Amino acid sequence: NAGVTQTPKFRILKIGQSMTLQCAQDMNHNYMYWYRQDPGMGLKLIYYSVGAGITDKGEVPNGYNVSRSTTEDFPLRLELAAPSQTSVYFCASSYSKQGGAEQYFGPGTRLTVT
Amino acid sequence: AQSVSQHNHHVILSEAASLELGCNYSYGGTVNLFWYVQYPGQHLQLLLKYFSGDPLVKGIKGFEAEFIKSKFSFNLRKPSVQWSDTAEYFCAVNAVRGGGADGLTFGKGTHLIIQP
Numbered sequence: 001n002a003g004v005t006q007t008p009k010f011r012i013l014k015i016g017q018s019m020t021l022q023c024a025q026d027m028n029h030n031y032m033y034w035y036r037q038d039p040g041m042g043l044k045l046i047y048y049s050v051g052a053g054i055t056d057k058g059e060v061p062n063g064y065n066v067s068r069s070t071t072e073d074f075p076l077r078l079e080l081a082a083p084s085q086t087s088v089y090f091c092a093s094s095y096s097k098q099g100g101a102e103q104y105f106g107p108g109t110r111l112t113v114t
Numbered sequence: 115a116q117s118v119s120q121h122n123h124h125v126i127l128s129e130a131a132s133l134e135l136g137c138n139y140s141y142g143g144t145v146n147l148f149w150y151v152q153y154p155g156q157h158l159q160l161l162l163k164y165f166s167g168d169p170l171v172k173g174i175k176g177f178e179a180e181f182i183k184s185k186f187s188f189n190l191r192k193p194s195v196q197w198s199d200t201a202e203y204f205c206a207v208n209a210v211r212g213g214g215a216d217g218l219t220f221g222k223g224t225h226l227i228i229q230p
Contacts, residue, residue, distance in 0.1 A: 035220075041222055042118075042221050043158075092158075103218060105150075105158040107157045
């Protein structure tokens with residue numbers, strides 16, 4: 001299994017541009033998550049999904065959109081990039097929301113908005 | 115909403131020293147607790163977790179953590195660190211409640227440097 005994969009690894013955007021961060025998992029997990037990691041700030045939840053067709057906002061959803069058309073894929077969309085969105089983005093998945101289910105993380109996408 | 119506080123942002127130790135990283139959370143209900151590690155250039159990996167039972171949990175690479183409910187704490191320990199333990203360590207909590215999936219709430223992380 002490849003686990004959780006993310007593309008691209010790095011990206012530089014100009015202010016106002018848009019892009020989609022891709023995330024895929026091959027573990028048949030229902031639950032998927034997007035986090036952003038800023039220096040010295042830990043990870044913050046952007047959006048999450050409990051299954052295909054179902055998504056919900058996390059702690060910091062403004063400026064982002066998500067969709068979940070399949071179990072495997074959970075792309076994150078930035079419509080109008082802003083410097084405040086410069087961050088490292090991590091996608092994660094888990095098989096359950098309860099019982100201490102581990103979240104498996106992807107390698108991350110480092111995004112710079114200038 | 116829950117929150118997580120990690121007391122030490124940067125820790126520098128010599129090899130073979132003992133390690134304890136503090137973690138406190140705020141949430142009145144039942145929680146699952148995790149410690150994740152991020153080695154340089156790598157993604158987050160689970161070190162250990164607590165969700166029920168024995169409050170002393172053992173993880174990979176000789177790490178352990180103790181859940182003390184009365185103190186809302188979940189401190190990470192290792193009796194003798196190695197140079198390869200140099201990494202960023204994150205404490206995280208997941209509130210156990212009905213309804214949505216609830217992502218993890220992370221602390222700000224502790225950057226651990228082990229000197230040879």
